[in-house]
Amino acid sequence: MDVRLLLLAVSILAGKRKACGGAGADGRMHARVLSPDAGQGHGAGAEHIMRAEACFLRGDDAGAETLCHRAFFAADTRRQNSIYLCGLFLLYLTGMMDDLIGVRYRSKFLIQILCGILLVASGLCFDNLYGLFGIEAMPYYIGAPFTVFIIVYILNAINLIDGIDGLASGLSIIAFFAFGCMFIRLQWWMYAFICLATIGVLLPFFYYNVYGNVHRGRKIFMGDTGSLTIGMLLAVMAIRLSMSDPLKESTFPGAVVIAFSFLIVPMLDVVRVVLHRWRERKPLFLPDRNHIHHKFIALGLSQRQAMACIIGIALSFAVVNVFLIHCLSTTILFLLDVAVWTVLHCYITVRINRKNKLEKNCTENKI
Numbered sequence: 001m002d003v004r005l006l007l008l009a010v011s012i013l014a015g016k017r018k019a020c021g022g023a024g025a026d027g028r029m030h031a032r033v034l035s036p037d038a039g040q041g042h043g044a045g046a047e048h049i050m051r052a053e054a055c056f057l058r059g060d061d062a063g064a065e066t067l068c069h070r071a072f073f074a075a076d077t078r079r080q081n082s083i084y085l086c087g088l089f090l091l092y093l094t095g096m097m098d099d100l101i102g103v104r105y106r107s108k109f110l111i112q113i114l115c116g117i118l119l120v121a122s123g124l125c126f127d128n129l130y131g132l133f134g135i136e137a138m139p140y141y142i143g144a145p146f147t148v149f150i151i152v153y154i155l156n157a158i159n160l161i162d163g164i165d166g167l168a169s170g171l172s173i174i175a176f177f178a179f180g181c182m183f184i185r186l187q188w189w190m191y192a193f194i195c196l197a198t199i200g201v202l203l204p205f206f207y208y209n210v211y212g213n214v215h216r217g218r219k220i221f222m223g224d225t226g227s228l229t230i231g232m233l234l235a236v237m238a239i240r241l242s243m244s245d246p247l248k249e250s251t252f253p254g255a256v257v258i259a260f261s262f263l264i265v266p267m268l269d270v271v272r273v274v275l276h277r278w279r280e281r282k283p284l285f286l287p288d289r290n291h292i293h294h295k296f297i298a299l300g301l302s303q304r305q306a307m308a309c310i311i312g313i314a315l316s317f318a319v320v321n322v323f324l325i326h327c328l329s330t331t332i333l334f335l336l337d338v339a340v341w342t343v344l345h346c347y348i349t350v351r352i353n354r355k356n357k358l359e360k361n362c363t364e365n366k367i
Contacts, residue, residue: 083122084236087115091155091232095225108224112155115232116148124236126150128244130256132330137244151235157266158231160273162222164293164303166210168266169202169222170311172230175262176202178318179237182258186248191240198233210304234263254325257333261321265292265314268341292345298352313344 094111097103126143129135138146162168180195205220212219222230241248241259252258260267269292277284296306317337324333 083118087118088229088232090118091115091228092225095223095228099223099225103224109152112152112228113148115155116151119151119236119239120144120147124239124243126239126242128242128256130249130254130330132256132334134331147239150239151232153267153270154235154238154263155228155231157263157270158234159224159227160270160291161266161293162227163291164297164307166206166304166307167293167310168227168230169206169209170307171263171265171314172234173199173202173206174311174315174318175234176237178262179234179241179259182241182252183237185251188240191237194233195237198230202230210307238263254330254333257330258322258325261318261337262314264317264321264337264341265310268338272341272345292348295345295348295352299348299355 090111094103094108098108125140125147127138127140129138158168158172161171176195176199180192180199183189183192183195205222205226208218208220209222238259241252242256248255273288273290274284276290277288282288292310293303293306296309297303301309317340321333321337324336328336
């Protein structure tokens with residue numbers, strides 16, 4: 001590790017030490033350990049510096065480097081929040097433009113990458129995978145591009161799952177509710193407030209999207225404007241919960257699996273769809289009718305029934321993973337989720353093929 005990086009972060013915060021600690025009776029400074037959203041970036045930065053120094057002294061260069069990067073960006077909370085809002089507003093404008101006049105998928109992809117880079121620049125970055133596939137601490141030069149990839153991945157997963165009324169909003173409500181409960185338990189109030197406020201927005205939207213009457217002008221749709229914005233917020237919550245923190249790790253072990261359990265349906269669905277398009281030699285970014293909601297409809301279910309089934313599956317994954325994380329390792333639990341998802345899709349495909357074959361036989365008999 002370059003020691004100058006550590007000294008740079010220390011020097012940035014040195015002039016602001018009074019903001020992050022209080023003087024004791026003997027005149028020495030005592031830094032306060034603050035929660036990540038305590039509203040005082042200098043305190044959070046001082047905490048990261050102390051932890052970076054400890055990592056450096058015990059020879060953990062990768063951990064010290066990551067904490068130095070986080071300390072640099074935590075030194076100014078207002079700048080961090082401004083970067084959050086810039087990325088969110090950029091995606092909002094992109095989605096609005098796509099809904100009104102259309103935007104090429106290459107352009108949207110580049111904008112999503114840019115927004116991912118902005119979030120990493122704000123200090124939001126993976127630094128630990130908690131033993132997933134044997135990976136623990138991650139150096140910054142690996143965590144940063146991996147974070148950008150995950151952000152773009154979640155944005156497209158939420159965007160692509162928005163195929164029938166109420167599905168994307170219903171899955172998002174479950175995810176935000178779970179995130180909100182975890183943030184309240186950790187006393188990270190700013191993130192908890194964002195989750196609960198977003199639920200307050202999504203609930204009336206869900207009602208008018210599912211039960212609204214289009215002929216009376218009471219039906220609304222999410223579009224790319226909503227799906228990209230919601231996807232950005234979900235990515236922030238999931239990655240924030242996945243970042244290493246002593247308090248969180250003692251309360252929620254294996255946080256990376258738990259955090260992404262709430263998004264497992266859209267994330268695994270988009271992987272399966274992309275692999276299917278690649279196998280069939282079809283364009284990866286053009287729409288088709290191979291998503292999970294299309295499969296449920298092909299079974300003969302209505303849109304509302306398909307939506308209810310998928311939301312039930314997502315809720316089941318989330319609840320089961322929260323309990324199993326205490327019994328299984330993160331790697332085994334992740335592979336178990338993928339296996340269950342694969343078996344579920346194979347079963348649905350077999351049912352669809354049998355239904356189509358039966359309908360074909362009935363048609364031939366009538367002829």
